[in-house]
Amino acid sequence: MATKRSEKSGLPPGSLVPVTSRAQGSTAMNVFTYSEAGCSESSCTDVKDLVPCTSDTVTWIDVDGLKDLDRITALGERFDLHALLIEDILNTDHRPKVEEYKDHLFVVAKMLTLHGTSAEFETEQVSFVLGRNYVLSIQERPGDILDPVRERIRNGTGRVRRKGPDYLLYSLLDVLVDNYFSIVDTIGDRVSDLEKKVIVRPQASDLLALQRMRSLLITVNRYVLPTRELAGRLSTMQNPLIDKNTRRYLNDLQDHTVYIAESIGMFRDMLSNLENTYHAQQNARLSQVMKLLTVISTIFIPLTFVVGVYGMNFDHMPELHWPHGYFIVMCAMAGIAGVMLIWFKRRGWL
Numbered sequence: 001m002a003t004k005r006s007e008k009s010g011l012p013p014g015s016l017v018p019v020t021s022r023a024q025g026s027t028a029m030n031v032f033t034y035s036e037a038g039c040s041e042s043s044c045t046d047v048k049d050l051v052p053c054t055s056d057t058v059t060w061i062d063v064d065g066l067k068d069l070d071r072i073t074a075l076g077e078r079f080d081l082h083a084l085l086i087e088d089i090l091n092t093d094h095r096p097k098v099e100e101y102k103d104h105l106f107v108v109a110k111m112l113t114l115h116g117t118s119a120e121f122e123t124e125q126v127s128f129v130l131g132r133n134y135v136l137s138i139q140e141r142p143g144d145i146l147d148p149v150r151e152r153i154r155n156g157t158g159r160v161r162r163k164g165p166d167y168l169l170y171s172l173l174d175v176l177v178d179n180y181f182s183i184v185d186t187i188g189d190r191v192s193d194l195e196k197k198v199i200v201r202p203q204a205s206d207l208l209a210l211q212r213m214r215s216l217l218i219t220v221n222r223y224v225l226p227t228r229e230l231a232g233r234l235s236t237m238q239n240p241l242i243d244k245n246t247r248r249y250l251n252d253l254q255d256h257t258v259y260i261a262e263s264i265g266m267f268r269d270m271l272s273n274l275e276n277t278y279h280a281q282q283n284a285r286l287s288q289v290m291k292l293l294t295v296i297s298t299i300f301i302p303l304t305f306v307v308g309v310y311g312m313n314f315d316h317m318p319e320l321h322w323p324h325g326y327f328i329v330m331c332a333m334a335g336i337a338g339v340m341l342i343w344f345k346r347r348g349w350l
Contacts, residue, residue, distance in 0.1 A: 027068035028142065029075075032060040034153050036162050041154065047074040053133040058165050060135050060153070064142040066090055072138075079104070079131060089138050092125040096226040098233050105130040105241055107169065107230065109176050110223040111144060114183050121183065121216070123223070126176065128169055130241055135165045137172060145179050146172060166246045173231070174253055180224060180260050184267075187217060191267050191274075198274050202281045210278065214271045221264045228257035295350065299340050303333050 029044040035057045044050055044061075053059045066072065066089070076086045085106050088094055099106040107128040114121040126144070129136035137146070149171045152158040160171050190213060198206050231254035235247050242250070310319070310329065319325045344350045 027063060027065040027071045029071075030062040030064075032062070032150070032153050033057050034060075034161050036156075039153055039156070039161065047071060047078050050078060053131070055133055058133060058135070058168060060137070060165075060168055062146075063136065063138040066092070066138070066140055075136070079129065079134070079136065081129065085129070089127045092140055094125065096223065096230045098230050098237070100237070100239060103131060105169075105239065107173070107234075109173060109227065109230070111139075111176055112179060112183055112220065112223065113145075114186055121220075126172075128172065130165055130169045132241065133165060135168045135172070146175055148175055163246070164243060166242045167249070170246055170249045170253065174249075174256075177227065177231075177253060177256050177260070180220070180227075181256070183220060184260055184263050187213065187220070188263070188267060191270055195270070195274055198278050198281065202278045207275070207278055210271055210275050214268065217264050217268050217271070221261065221268075224257060224261050224264060228254060228261055231257055291349070295344055299337050302336050302340075306333055306336075 029047075029050075031042050031044050031050065033040045033051065050061070051059075061075075063072075063075065069090075072086060072089065075081075076083075080103065082101055085099070085101065088099075088106070088108065094108045096110055097108050105128075107130065109126050109128065111124045111126050112121050113124070124140050124144075127136075127138045129138075149160065149168070152160050152171070158171075160168060194206060194209055194213065197203070198210075231250055234242065235250035235254055306329065310317070319329070322328065341350070
């Protein structure tokens with residue numbers, strides 16, 4: 001069960017209580033230590049076994065799971081992290097943000113995972129701590145989308161092994177933002193499919209799909225906008241932990257988030273237009289049905305009058321005794337209906 005924020009009311013600031021329903025039973029640590037010359041990778045079960053960070057290497061400590069409070073606390077003591085920072089790591093309902101401390105930066109980002117063809121996705125908070133020679137990444141549970149960065153470190157491809165820890169932080173954030181691109185592209189494809197269905201033949205289920213897609217876009221935008229602010233602040237922050245050259249990459253990261261936000265806005269406008277189109281199509285179909293029913297009713301008005309006249313049962317109605325009276329009246333009624341149909345057609349009502 002997740003701990004609600006309200007359940008922490010009255011506790012001292014910095015109280016370590018996980019606010020997540022996905023905290024794992026154990027906290028695993030994977031350590032990458034690399035330089036341009038090489039890379040080493042290991043798993044660590046005890047914070048005391050962590051090798052001290054050196055100035056000629058970069059250390060990335062990737063932590064999975066938040067339920068082991070003792071290990072999280074020991075990690076905070078090992079890197080001299082503020083108690084409020086540790087509390088924010090455990091409170092996984094934060095919006096993306098960046099905070100400056102004396103010897104490190106604290107960054108909160110959101111990792112989004114879209115589930116197949118459904119309109120549901122899962123969010124996971126990823127917390128980063130940038131120090132002089134290290135980066136900490138703390139996640140709620142094992143499994144993520146950061147494997148491209150791990151492969152670049154292992155294989156020595158790209159710039160990550162030639163750069164400092166600030167570039168590693170940028171690379172990790174860039175992967176998260178690239179995943180936003182993938183999610184928004186998937187949503188865009190679904191919006192295009194909905195557009196084709198609504199324009200050709202709208203169904204009642206399409207309106208529900210439009211509402212779900214709009215809700216999905218609103219939720220994604222909820223994380224994209226603060227991520228844009230986060231990237232903008234990192235790119236302009238005058239902090240010695242961020243190199244001037246890395247700020248250019250962070251500025252590019254901000255551009256990506258701006259593009260994603262604009263795409264989300266465009267898709268939301270498309271959904272609004274599609275909803276208007278859906279209602280217009282439904283109204284048009286209703287108008288066609290009403291026009292057809294009106295034409296049928298109009299045609300039957302004179303026919304009903306004729307039938308009513310000859311249904312009065314007066315004794316002195318000579319037509320009632322004509323040998324061919326029935327056929328004459330039926331032909332006359334058919335002629336009246338035919339003339340009215342031709343007239344309606346010429347008027348453009350049919």
